[in-house]
Amino acid sequence: MNLDRAYENTAFIDGGSSYPARWKSQAEAFRIAQSARARLDQRYGDGRRHLYDLFLPEGAAKGLLVFIHGGYWKAFDKSYWSHLAAGAVAAGWAVAMPMYTLAPEARISAIVQEAAAAVATLADVVDGPIVLTGHSAGGHLSARLAVGDLLPKGVMHRIRRVVPISPVGDLLPMTQLEMNDILKITEDEALTESPVYLPAPRVPVTVWVGGAERPVFVEQAAMLARMWEAPLQIADKRHHFDVIEDMAQGPLLDLLFA
Known part of the structure; x- marks a missing residue:
């Protein structure tokens, strides 16, 4: 099997190359519509990309949903995904979308x-329970945050649910891809940072993946669910690019706040 081809999404999705522009346009429209209750470009650190956008509901927030974006750790930023907050904000939750330093600048x-x-x-900005989610590489990051001592104990105690969407749970295959010239993942780092090789977290986890995704992504999701003894939800007919649409309105939104 050609692994590079196996992990390629755009070429195997009808109109795949059009999705980023569509996301960008929908996200910008949502930010404009929510401008009165949006806090954009807020800082969580000193780095150039240590920024987040926060979308607030009317009235006091029921809690906080954090969405971590994908892009194989080397692409995109928070400006592509704002519209995915629509359902959660309408349901009374605050939604935060942070970004991070991309590879190869950061491992x-x-x-x-x-x-x-x-x-x-x-967690210091919004009170109440916290739900963590993320897509693809962001699915990896949301899962990784659920284990170990990365988060303060007080924050961990507030996490109500973690929902990795189409996650890369096992980083070892990534070491064999051409993109690893950018990612620079070593075997040791793959073992240390792969959720599937870490103990199952104590917080509730449900793994979500599209039924029409590339087989390796279904396998990655299933492996994480199996290793953590967590539920696996397969969204019928959803591929890697439209699987996140159910976060704005649909069964994925319902799961996040179940």
Whole structure:
């Protein structure tokens, strides 16, 4: 099997190359509509990309949903995903979308630390329970934050649920891809930062993946669910790019706050 081809999404999705522009446009429209209750470009650290956007509901927030974006740890930023907050905000939750330093400027182990710093900062900004989620590489990061001592104990006690969406739970295959020229993942780092090789967290986890995704992503999701003895939800007919749409309105949104 050609692993590079196996982990390629755009070429195997009808109109795949059009999705980033579509996301960007929808996200910008949402930010404009929510401008009165949005806190944009807030800092959680000193780095150039240590920023987050926070979207607030009317009235007091029921809690905080943190969405960590994907892009194979080397692409995109928070400005592509704002519209995914619509359902949660309408349901009374605050939604935060942090970004992080991209590879090759940062290794994955450093990106994990940045994601933890973002969540710790946000926990001081919004009271109540916390739900962590993320897509693809962001699915990896949301899962990784659920284990170990990356987050302060007080923050961990507030985590109500973790929902990795189409996550890369096992980083070892990534060491064999051409993109590893950028990611620079070593075997040791893959073992240390792969959720599937770490103890199952004490917080509730549900793994979500599209039924029409590339087989390796279904396998990655299933492996994480199996190793952590967590429920696996397969969204029928959803591929890697539209699987996140159910976060704005649909069964994925319902799961986040179940």
